[in-house]
Amino acid sequence: METTLAYLTIAIVLAALLINTIATQIARARRDSIVLRNIRAYAAMPQYIGESLETDRPVHFSFGSLTPGGVAAPLTLANAETFTLLATRTTYGTNTPLLTTSEVATLPIGYDILRRAYRTQGRLNQFQIGAVQWYPDGARSLAFAAALTAAMADRRTGANILLGGFGSELALILDAATRRGQRAIAASDQLDGQAIAYAMSDELLVGEEMFVGGAYLGGRAAQTGAVVSLDTLRVLLILTLGFLALDQLLQGALLAQLARMLNVGGGG
Amino acid sequence: MRRLLAILASVITIVVGIITIGDLTIGLPFSNGAVAAVFLRLAVITLAFLIMAGVLNLLIVHIGRIAGRERGFPYSIILLISAFAVVGLWLAGRTDINTILLNSVQVAIESSLAALVLFALVYGAYRLLHRRLSWAGGLFILTVCIMLVTALPLTEIGALTDVRNWLMTVPVSAGAHGILLGIALATIVTGVRILVGQDRSYRE
Numbered sequence: 240m241e242t243t244l245a246y247l248t249i250a251i252v253l254a255a256l257l258i259n260t261i262a263t264q265i266a267r268a269r270r271d272s273i274v275l276r277n278i279r280a281y282a283a284m285p286q287y288i289g290e291s292l293e294t295d296r297p298v299h300f301s302f303g304s305l306t307p308g309g310v311a312a313p314l315t316l317a318n319a320e321t322f323t324l325l326a327t328r329t330t331y332g333t334n335t336p337l338l339t340t341s342e343v344a345t346l347p348i349g350y351d352i353l354r355r356a357y358r359t360q361g362r363l364n365q366f367q368i369g370a371v372q373w374y375p376d377g378a379r380s381l382a383f384a385a386a387l388t389a390a391m392a393d394r395r396t397g398a399n400i401l402l403g404g405f406g407s408e409l410a411l412i413l414d415a416a417t418r419r420g421q422r423a424i425a426a427s428d429q430l431d432g433q434a435i436a437y438a439m440s441d442e443l444l445v446g447e448e449m450f451v452g453g454a455y456l457g458g459r460a461a462q463t464g465a466v467v468s469l470d471t472l473r474v475l476l477i478l479t480l481g482f483l484a485l486d487q488l489l490q491g492a493l494l495a496q497l498a499r500m501l502n503v504g505g506g507g
Numbered sequence: 508m509r510r511l512l513a514i515l516a517s518v519i520t521i522v523v524g525i526i527t528i529g530d531l532t533i534g535l536p537f538s539n540g541a542v543a544a545v546f547l548r549l550a551v552i553t554l555a556f557l558i559m560a561g562v563l564n565l566l567i568v569h570i571g572r573i574a575g576r577e578r579g580f581p582y583s584i585i586l587l588i589s590a591f592a593v594v595g596l597w598l599a600g601r602t603d604i605n606t607i608l609l610n611s612v613q614v615a616i617e618s619s620l621a622a623l624v625l626f627a628l629v630y631g632a633y634r635l636l637h638r639r640l641s642w643a644g645g646l647f648i649l650t651v652c653i654m655l656v657t658a659l660p661l662t663e664i665g666a667l668t669d670v671r672n673w674l675m676t677v678p679v680s681a682g683a684h685g686i687l688l689g690i691a692l693a694t695i696v697t698g699v700r701i702l703v704g705q706d707r708s709y710r711e
Contacts, residue, residue, distance in 0.1 A: 245532040252528065255699045263705070308554045313697035314690070316706055343561035344554045369571045373561045381620040382613070393579040407624050414627035417634065428690055430683050438647065439631035446686040447693035461705040465696055472692045 258471050263464030273463055280424050280442035281455035284400060287422045287441075288328050291397030297334035299396040300326065301387065302349070303427065304376055304404035306342040311404060314428055314449060318402045319348050320462075321452025325400060326356035335367045337394050340403075341376035341383040384408035388415035401425040402449055405432035413439035447473075517704040524702045565590070650674065 266273055291298050300322045305315045322338070329336045336356075338349045349371040357366040374386035388411060391399060399416050401409070405427040413435065416423040425436040426444035437443060447469060454462040486493035523546060529535050530543035569583035596604050632651050635644050657664060657671040700706045 245534075248532045251695065252699065255695045256703065259696060259699050259703070259705075306554070308550050310694070313694045313701065316701065317693070317697050320706070343557045346557065346560055346564055369568045371564065372568050373564045375561070381617040385616075385620060389579060389582065393577065407628075408620075410624045410627035410631060411620065414630060417631075430686065433686060435628060435631065438628065438635050446689035449690075450693035450697055461700070465700055465705075468699075469693055469696050472696065473689070476688065476692060 255472060259464060259468040262467035262471065263461050266464040266467060267460040270460055273467065275454060275466060278448055278455060280444045281452060283442045284325055284424060285328060287398035288325060292332040294397055295333060296397030297336050297394050298329045299337045299391055299399040301401045302340040302345050302403040303401065304341045304380060306344045307348060308344055311428060315345060315348065317450040317452065319352055321402060321456060323352045323355055324453065324456040326352055327359050330357050330360040330362055335370040337390060337396060338371045339387055339390065340373055341380065343373055346371060346373050380406050380408045384411045387412050391415060391421065392419065396421055398422040404428055407431045407435060409435045410439060521702060521704055
């Protein structure tokens with residue numbers, strides 16, 4: 240890696256580490272005073288699960304094409320946390336939830352989510368091994384979408400929580416859910432999938448909101464601290480972009496002035 | 508015992524994570540990228556082995572459905588027959604038949620599904636107007652209409668084509684970058700949480 244880029248990467252990671260540590264400590268000390276902004280999708284999820292339990296229908300969770308090996312690994316783990324918290328609520332029902340993925344590497348995580356959910360409630364004997372299902376996605380993920388719509392129909396799912404990697408095939412899945420009167424919340428790390436989720440999902444989650452399910456559904460101090468860290472980094476990014484845009488308008492005068500100040504400081 | 512294993516998992520994750528990020532960025536003096544490469548290769552090999560777990564999962568799920576006479580079990584029978592036929596043909600060296608099956612069945616079905624995506628999306632946009640009548644929803648529908656109209660090969664809509672080009676290069680590009688930057692920031696925060704052992708997903 241190029242030296243400047245390498246040091247910039249290290250600096251960003253260290254800054255994130257520092258902000259996360261401070262934010263977590265603040266969240267621990269002032270747990271009740273931190274109010275998270277309202278995200279309707281996270282408020283709706285427990286409600287949809289409650290409705291599914293009342294109507295004796297299973298809940299469907301899907302990772303799509305997310306995989307723990309690669310750049311999507313943090314999102315996979317964040318969604319695993321969200322699914323675990325939601326799956327724990329479904330264990331009171333008679334139906335085992337359905338968890339689907341098109342990436343074979345996510346299968347062990349899927350099993351772990353449901354096993355942990357049932358173990359937390361002391362009902363591990365109710366866990367069914369067929370509840371986690373892998374459907375290969377083929378060249379364009381359409382085979383996965385077709386399999387998913389069939390599974391949703393066969394299991395008569397009450398709610399579908401689809402957080403992960405979905406492309407335009409998400410339209411078929413959400414359309415099938417609508418036609419059968421099933422609730423659906425969807426979000427994707429792919430832009431075309433996200434656009435479709437915006438138009439067709441019952442409630443909306445966009446971009447980084449997918450990562451904070453733990454804080455909204457669990458509420459541990461570390462999870463709340465992550466949301467505070469994310470918001471702080473977002474503000475820093477906005478300020479940096481604003482500074483660079485202003486510098487562009489002033490034809491590089493701001494950056495030149497900053498470099499002069501640093502040189503004076505360094506020389507002094 | 509479980510607690511001990513959880514601590515061990517945390518320690519391994521933190522150590523491997525820090526070594527990998529250090530080695531990939533500044534290059535540790537004793538390895539200069541070699542250790543990170545070994546870790547990444549190990550991850551890839553592990554993921555490759557999981558394909559067997561996937562096949563096993565497919566068999567367990569569909570044999571279970573057939574045994575339990577669950578709704579839609581005939582499809583499971585077809586799926587298992589197809590899977591075994593493909594493997595059998597491959598073992599028999601008849602990959603030409605597999606290619607024909609793929610081209611004439613799989614690709615044809617996927618193409619027809621791809622054609623359905625447009626109708627599902629237009630219906631979804633129509634539903635959006637019913638469900639969430641807001642300025643954002645209206646803007647979304649207007650944009651979809653402009654995109655669809657300008658996709659037509661008509662010379663009379665030249666002005667609209669300019670609007671489409673502007674939409675694609677300015678607001679769409681800005682929005683896409685905004686979403687991707689948000690995801691990147693959240694990825695960094697989640698990565699840091701894993702590095703310091705705050706994420707519980709791998710240690711319970």
